Amino acid sequence: MSNRYPWLTIDPAGPFNLGPRTFPGRVWTASGCFGYGLLGDDISAPGRADPFAGIGTVVTKTITAAPRTGNPPPRVWATEFGALNSIGLENMGVERFCDEVVPRLVERGIPFVASIAGTRPEEFGTLTRRLVVAAAAAPCWHGVELNLSCPNVARGGVDFGRDPLTVRACVEAARGETGDRVVLAKLTPNVASIAELARAAGEGGAHGLTAVNTLVGMDIDLRTGRPVLPRRRGGYSGGAILPVALAKVDEIVQETGLPVVGVGGVRTADDAAKFFAVGASAVQVGTAQMDDPFAAADVARALAAQ
Amino acid sequence: MTPSFTTASRLLGRVVANEALSSSMIRLDLDLEAPTGFLPGQFCMVNLEGGSRMPLSRPLSILRTEGSRLSLLYKVVGHGTRLLSEAPVGAAVRVLSPLGRSFPERDDDRPRLLLAGGVGLPPLWSWFERYGRKGDLACFGGRDRDDVPWGLIPPGWRVSLDSAEGGAGPAGMFVGNVVALAESLLPDDAPAHHVLACGPVPLLRAAAVMAAQRGWNCEVSVEERMGCGYGVCRGCVVPRPAAAGWWTACQDGPILAAADVDWERFGLPAAEALAAYSDGPSCSAPAPEASA
Ligand SMILES: Cc1cc2nc3c(=O)[nH]c(=O)nc-3n(C[C@H](O)[C@H](O)[C@H](O)COP(=O)(O)OP(=O)(O)OC[C@H]3O[C@@H](n4cnc5c(N)ncnc54)[C@H](O)[C@@H]3O)c2cc1C
Ligand SMILES: Cc1cc2nc3c(=O)[nH]c(=O)nc-3n(C[C@H](O)[C@H](O)[C@H](O)COP(=O)(O)O)c2cc1C
Ligand code: FES
Numbered sequence: 296m297s298n299r300y301p302w303l304t305i306d307p308a309g310p311f312n313l314g315p316r317t318f319p320g321r322v323w324t325a326s327g328c329f330g331y332g333l334l335g336d337d338i339s340a341p342g343r344a345d346p347f348a349g350i351g352t353v354v355t356k357t358i359t360a361a362p363r364t365g366n367p368p369p370r371v372w373a374t375e376f377g378a379l380n381s382i383g384l385e386n387m388g389v390e391r392f393c394d395e396v397v398p399r400l401v402e403r404g405i406p407f408v409a410s411i412a413g414t415r416p417e418e419f420g421t422l423t424r425r426l427v428v429a430a431a432a433a434p435c436w437h438g439v440e441l442n443l444s445c446p447n448v449a450r451g452g453v454d455f456g457r458d459p460l461t462v463r464a465c466v467e468a469a470r471g472e473t474g475d476r477v478v479l480a481k482l483t484p485n486v487a488s489i490a491e492l493a494r495a496a497g498e499g500g501a502h503g504l505t506a507v508n509t510l511v512g513m514d515i516d517l518r519t520g521r522p523v524l525p526r527r528r529g530g531y532s533g534g535a536i537l538p539v540a541l542a543k544v545d546e547i548v549q550e551t552g553l554p555v556v557g558v559g560g561v562r563t564a565d566d567a568a569k570f571f572a573v574g575a576s577a578v579q580v581g582t583a584q585m586d587d588p589f590a591a592a593d594v595a596r597a598l599a600a601q
Numbered sequence: 602m603t604p605s606f607t608t609a610s611r612l613l614g615r616v617v618a619n620e621a622l623s624s625s626m627i628r629l630d631l632d633l634e635a636p637t638g639f640l641p642g643q644f645c646m647v648n649l650e651g652g653s654r655m656p657l658s659r660p661l662s663i664l665r666t667e668g669s670r671l672s673l674l675y676k677v678v679g680h681g682t683r684l685l686s687e688a689p690v691g692a693a694v695r696v697l698s699p700l701g702r703s704f705p706e707r708d709d710d711r712p713r714l715l716l717a718g719g720v721g722l723p724p725l726w727s728w729f730e731r732y733g734r735k736g737d738l739a740c741f742g743g744r745d746r747d748d749v750p751w752g753l754i755p756p757g758w759r760v761s762l763d764s765a766e767g768g769a770g771p772a773g774m775f776v777g778n779v780v781a782l783a784e785s786l787l788p789d790d791a792p793a794h795h796v797l798a799c800g801p802v803p804l805l806r807a808a809a810v811m812a813a814q815r816g817w818n819c820e821v822s823v824e825e826r827m828g829c830g831y832g833v834c835r836g837c838v839v840p841r842p843a844a845a846g847w848w849t850a851c852q853d854g855p856i857l858a859a860a861d862v863d864w865e866r867f868g869l870p871a872a873e874a875l876a877a878y879s880d881g882p883s884c885s886a887p888a889p890e891a892s893a
Contacts, residue, residue: 339610587648587658589611
């Protein structure tokens, strides 16, 4: 199958099954790093079709029930090794997403998973129901990814993603609405035991886990001695976090055996192969996709060529 | 009116020159794998390939293009620009270019007032090269004589210096900021100019004030930290007046009408931003701690 990775037991370039769906490819774009999947189609590169060629699925920017205006700038900051961000979940809200984005994704036939976030577990159910109304007839809509790295209003602001019972409740709420679509729970790495949370998601009915979201990080402007981001700490991502993400995926696979979509620091086919080596079913490309609109397409292309 | 968006390409290439033009300014010439073009005011995202690759590309304005040659002008301010400055001839690069909205082309006979500060020169240099005419007033502001890339400044441009001390170059320069220089050259009854400005935030703000006082149109090139440069990350937001949400510097800008920018909040340091936005386009719910 693969000369460069003879030990691979999967076809890294072909379609694959996850829960009730067959996905066209194993290289996806990560939520928040490729917008709503509607930009970039007019960007060209010599010898390439377009940035969407070969991408297995676009995970769209996380949407919430109401639109959010997000955090004040500066919102992104590059360190020597990785990137920091504090976008603040700016998004257009589920109604506009369903009215304006979904029809265009469907028209273009772009495979997508919608990332959603709520302020209480039931909201993951209502958001999913709204998406089902908008997209159930579209074969390119594969499901939802639950962004659990947000404060839970009902439980005093504790992050959803840090409490197994809450994780389970969120997944159950979404699973109750999805029918034949996939439910992925996206986990934060900022916990002592990610396997425990993965297990809770599995008990709630998740078809798989997406691991990981960003690490909490910060940087200091040495001219002022102040944090570079207005909210002090932000999300750390990019090549620097690959070893952390890999270890988290490995922990989940080893301890639960559940399907995992690996994300964190993937820039090349070799990076993706490392995630496949520990048992990931697919990978997502985030920061690298921001850096280069052809990043995910190039990873997919390189995997197919190996 | 505004010619916008020629389509962008992701192009690989090599460094062909990376040479200091002044005490702070470096000209970077790249040879790309395919021909490229741009409109004055557009920018590109630049990254090194291989071991020096940065997690995110850096936005730099385009100075000029010729065939597959792309020229940029930059100043070392931090890690990324330092890495760029260390790239030898032959180093592999990747660019996404051209991006963003350009300065309007000349669409009437009004004279233009061009205000460029430091590395804000490229967009106005290229605008002038393409559309400049007799009657336009072009001003460049530098820190001191050594800071000015004299070989690049077109004949007829006026130069202001923050400091008259030391350095080589013509004597008897205007000391003060570039907007003060323009004010000193334009009497109160000067004909209406159309102002185009690019440079540090204080320069842009002063240009906007000057234009508003005289009732002149003004376009500025805004700068904000960028993640992607092509609209997908929502990193580069610029506040609109009356808390009406955001522009993105990379897609709606970098060229914006001065009247469309909330000057009270634009360009604030991180430490002041939260307080400044407490009533404005800010979080409607508790902020997610890490990602997003
Ligand atoms: C549309 C656009 C066009 C641009 N065009 C040019 C150009 O033609 N030439 C050019 O030199 N720069 C240009 N810039 C600015 C350039 O992108 C930044 O200077 C660069 O990204 C800084 O990266 P760094 O890693 O070196 O600095 P960082 O390590 O990210 O920052 C280092 C320090 O420098 C400060 N800093 C960052 N940017 C600036 C700045 N512009 N001026 C002063 N201090 C700064 C930071 O606050 C920080 O304290 C442009 C920016 C935008 C958005
Ligand atoms: C600018 C930016 C915005 C992001 N927005 C979201 C988001 O809306 N929802 C989400 O689940 N993850 C978001 N993430 C996290 C990424 O999807 C990904 O999990 C993380 O960046 C690690 O992968 P990477 O190293 O490939 O970037 C964002 C990351 C970045 C850099
Ligand atoms: S830099 Fe990403 S949206 Fe402008």
